[in-house]
Amino acid sequence: MTVALTERVVASPQVLFKDMGGEAVLLDLGTETYFGLNETGARFWHQLMASPSVADAWAVLREEYEAAPERLLDDLYVLIDELLERDLIRVDRA
Amino acid sequence: MPRLRFETSILALLADVGAGRARPDAGAVFASWPGEPGELSEWLVRQDLAPLAHASVRTVAPAWASRLAPAAFGAAAANLAHFKALDRLERRFETERIPMVLLKGAAVAGRAYADASYRPMTDLDAWVRDDDMPRAVEALRGLGFRQDGGLATRPEALQRLSGGELLFRPERGGHGLIELHFSPFQGWWVQRTSAPDLPGMWRRAVAIAPGRHAMRLADDDAMLQTTLHIAVNQFGQAPLRGLMDLAVMARACAIDWASVAERAVAWRMAQAAWLVLDAAERLIGMPGSRTALSALRPTLPARALLHAFVTPETILDGRDLRRPALRHPFMLALADRRRDGARLLGRAIWPEPWWIAARHGPSAGRWSHVMDLLRRGDV
Numbered sequence: 001m002t003v004a005l006t007e008r009v010v011a012s013p014q015v016l017f018k019d020m021g022g023e024a025v026l027l028d029l030g031t032e033t034y035f036g037l038n039e040t041g042a043r044f045w046h047q048l049m050a051s052p053s054v055a056d057a058w059a060v061l062r063e064e065y066e067a068a069p070e071r072l073l074d075d076l077y078v079l080i081d082e083l084l085e086r087d088l089i090r091v092d093r094a
Numbered sequence: 095m096p097r098l099r100f101e102t103s104i105l106a107l108l109a110d111v112g113a114g115r116a117r118p119d120a121g122a123v124f125a126s127w128p129g130e131p132g133e134l135s136e137w138l139v140r141q142d143l144a145p146l147a148h149a150s151v152r153t154v155a156p157a158w159a160s161r162l163a164p165a166a167f168g169a170a171a172a173n174l175a176h177f178k179a180l181d182r183l184e185r186r187f188e189t190e191r192i193p194m195v196l197l198k199g200a201a202v203a204g205r206a207y208a209d210a211s212y213r214p215m216t217d218l219d220a221w222v223r224d225d226d227m228p229r230a231v232e233a234l235r236g237l238g239f240r241q242d243g244g245l246a247t248r249p250e251a252l253q254r255l256s257g258g259e260l261l262f263r264p265e266r267g268g269h270g271l272i273e274l275h276f277s278p279f280q281g282w283w284v285q286r287t288s289a290p291d292l293p294g295m296w297r298r299a300v301a302i303a304p305g306r307h308a309m310r311l312a313d314d315d316a317m318l319q320t321t322l323h324i325a326v327n328q329f330g331q332a333p334l335r336g337l338m339d340l341a342v343m344a345r346a347c348a349i350d351w352a353s354v355a356e357r358a359v360a361w362r363m364a365q366a367a368w369l370v371l372d373a374a375e376r377l378i379g380m381p382g383s384r385t386a387l388s389a390l391r392p393t394l395p396a397r398a399l400l401h402a403f404v405t406p407e408t409i410l411d412g413r414d415l416r417r418p419a420l421r422h423p424f425m426l427a428l429a430d431r432r433r434d435g436a437r438l439l440g441r442a443i444w445p446e447p448w449w450i451a452a453r454h455g456p457s458a459g460r461w462s463h464v465m466d467l468l469r470r471g472d473v
Contacts, residue, residue, distance in 0.1 A: 016174040018211060020167065021152050027171040029178065032268050034171030036163070 003080055005055040008092040009048050015088050017045070026088055035088070044079050048089070054080070101410060104134075105378040108146040109338060113345035114208030121150035124158045135161040142214045142335040145169045149212060170211035172269070176200060176218055177210070179270050180308065183218065186233045188307035194230075195221040195299045197278055197319065201310040202339045204302055206346040214335070217271035219259070220308075221278050223296070227260075230274055234262045239272060251452035256282050278311065278319045283326045283425050286441060287434035290361045295319075313347040314354050318367060321358075325366035328415035328424060329404055337409070340371065341378040351386035362430040364390045369400050369428070376406045399427045443467065 003009060011017065014030040024042035026035045037045055044061065051057035058076055062069050083089040107123060110116035124147075127134055135158070138147045144165035151158040180200060187194050196204075197220065203213035222230045231241065242261035253259060257277030264270045279290050298312040311319055317340065324336040343349065358367035368390035374380050375387060392400070403415060403424045415424050422439075429435035441449070443464070450463050 016178060018170045018174055020170060020211070021149065023152075023163075023167075025167045025170045025174070027174045029175060032175070034167065036167045 002084055003054055003077075003091055005058070006053050008051070008053050009080060009083075009089045010092045011049060012087055012090050028086070028088060030087075033086075035086070040075075041079055044076055045083075048076075048080070102377055104147075105143075105334070105338070105341075107150060108143055109341035109345060109378050111150045112146050112207050112212050112338065112342035115345055116150065119154050121147075121152075121158075122154045124151050124155045131158060131161060138162065139165045140332070142169075142332045143338060145212045145214060146338070149209070166211075169214040173203065173211050173213075173215055175269060176215045179272065180218055182237055183220070183234070183272065184306065184308045186237055187230070190229055190233050192222065192226045192230050192233060193309065194307070195278070195296065195309045195311060196302060197221055197275060197311070198323065201302070201316065202320065202343065205310055205313070205316070206339070206343045208346075213339070217273055219273045219275055221275045221296075224254070224276065227254075227274065227276070231260065234272060234274070238265045239263060239270075240265050249453065252449075255449070255452055256280065256285055278315075279322055279326075281326050282442070283428065283438060284322065284363075286438040287429040287431070288362045290363070291357070313343065314350050314357070317343055317349055317354050318357055318361075318363065321367050321370040322363055324370045325428060326425070328421055329409055330414065330416050333409050334377075337370070337374040337378060340374045341380055344374075344380040344383060349382060351382055352389075355386040355389040358390055359430075362434065364430050365392050365396060365400065366428045368392060369404060373404065373406050373409055377409065396427075403427065 012028075014028055016027045016029065018025045018027070019042070020036075022039045022042060024037040024045060026037065026045075028034070043064070044057070047057040047060050048054070051060065054076070058069075058073055061072055061076065065072055067075070080089070103123065107116060107120055110120065124131075124134075135144075135147075138144050139162070144162045148159055148162040148166035151162070177200070180196075184194070195201075196218075199213060199215035200218050203210040203215060207213045235241075239262040242263055248258065250260065254276055257275070257280050259273040259275045259280065262272045262274070277284075277292060278295060279288070279292075284290065295311060295315045298315055299309040300312060302308050302310045310316065320336060320339050320343070324333060324340075354367070355364075358364045368387065371380060371383060371390070372387055375383055380387075391397070403420065404413075415421055422442075426435040426439060429438060444460065445453075445463060447460075450458050450460060454462055454466070
């Protein structure tokens with residue numbers, strides 16, 4: 001895992017977000033590439049952006065989803081890693 | 095193209111969705127479609143109606159939603175980029191004290207649609223006054239845009255005289271076309287046959303939102319501008335997207351239809367306005383427009399002539415009027431006064447010296463213009 005549970009992630013500055021009725025679209029202005037998030041991915045994104053840490057996001061999502069907590073964390077990190085790889089998010093080192 | 099009555103009920107639904115007036119489950123009507131979902135989906139995508147359709151069905155018809163999602167998400171992403179570009183443009187123009195009036199997609203998406211992403215955009219269009227145009231051009235260059243040379247048949251001098259536009263693209267490449275317009279009405283049809291009150295339109299323009307520098311046309315003027323744009327472009331360029339703009343505006347804005355009709359007549363655009371508004375009424379529904387349509391309705395012979403070119407059925411079928419053999423007679427038929435149509439035709443073949451100089455250069459003569467017409471087979 002490339003981001004610690006105690007760390008916070010933020011959207012990269014060139015990324016724009018648009019809610020699509022539960023799903024979402026992310027636009028990378030730098031590469032002019034867009035990505036779609038399904039409802040679960042959009043909800044994960046919302047919580048990651050709203051939470052002071054990955055751990056806090058995970059805590060909120062555990063209340064919303066019936067999946068086993070470890071499975072939920074695995075899914076959350078799959079999304080985080082993919083967003084990092086595409087430079088759509090960054091670790092907030094402030 | 096699907097040929098059922100179904101189409102008008104779908105289009106009316108989309109207009110209600112666009113204006114934020116539809117019931118959440120209204121999109122279930124798509125499940126009644128008797129044909130192949132792919133056929134209708136592709137047609138909606140071609141007409142730039144996929145985002146509206148996607149919004150209509152995403153909670154009630156998942157199979158339809160998945161077909162429409164790529165186009166809907168793509169349009170949403172493109173709109174994000176366009177509105178980001180608008181932010182930059184607006185801030186620079188505000189700093190430079192250059193007033194601007196948004197036109198077309200960016201204006202109607204923000205004003206009338208419940209969600210701007212419902213309305214696909216391909217560029218940003220802004221009307222700038224003549225005196226401000228040189229500074230506007232410099233401002234765009236300062237933002238990293240380069241002016242596109244445009245078509246050889248439409249040099250800048252001619253654009254200025256015809257109420258045309260200057261095109262700008264990002265220096266670094268990629269998407270992001272911005273058009274600076276000399277007028278909200280483009281082209282020689284308007285210049286030769288009509289008399290729009292441009293100062294009045296500018297005076298009536300309002301800020302797109304409180305505190306914003308960018309303006310938009312007043313709703314009634316925007317209705318006429320959109321209507322004329324569809325007509326003078328011969329119902330090309332995804333006509334149903336334009337008609338949908340009108341239908342959404344009719345639902346979402348408090349249109350003073352009496353003013354729309356009065357101005358269309360006074361500006362000598364009544365036949366063109368009637369043709370487009372009548373098509374929108376018959377295909378999608380235009381609440382409140384009946385009195386205006388009655389006031390604008392041409393004589394029976396004129397209606398018959400116009401319908402020889404355009405009907406709601408031909409619009410659904412995608413009939414292309416842009417071929418010279420159809421385009422020129424159609425543009426003549428649109429003119430409110432015969433003498434204006436005659437002038438349009440006459441000047442297309444035998445233009446004024448200043449027109450020839452703007453089009454072909456200061457040393458060109460009339461006969462070089464005629465030879466150019468013959469060579470291109472077009473005017």
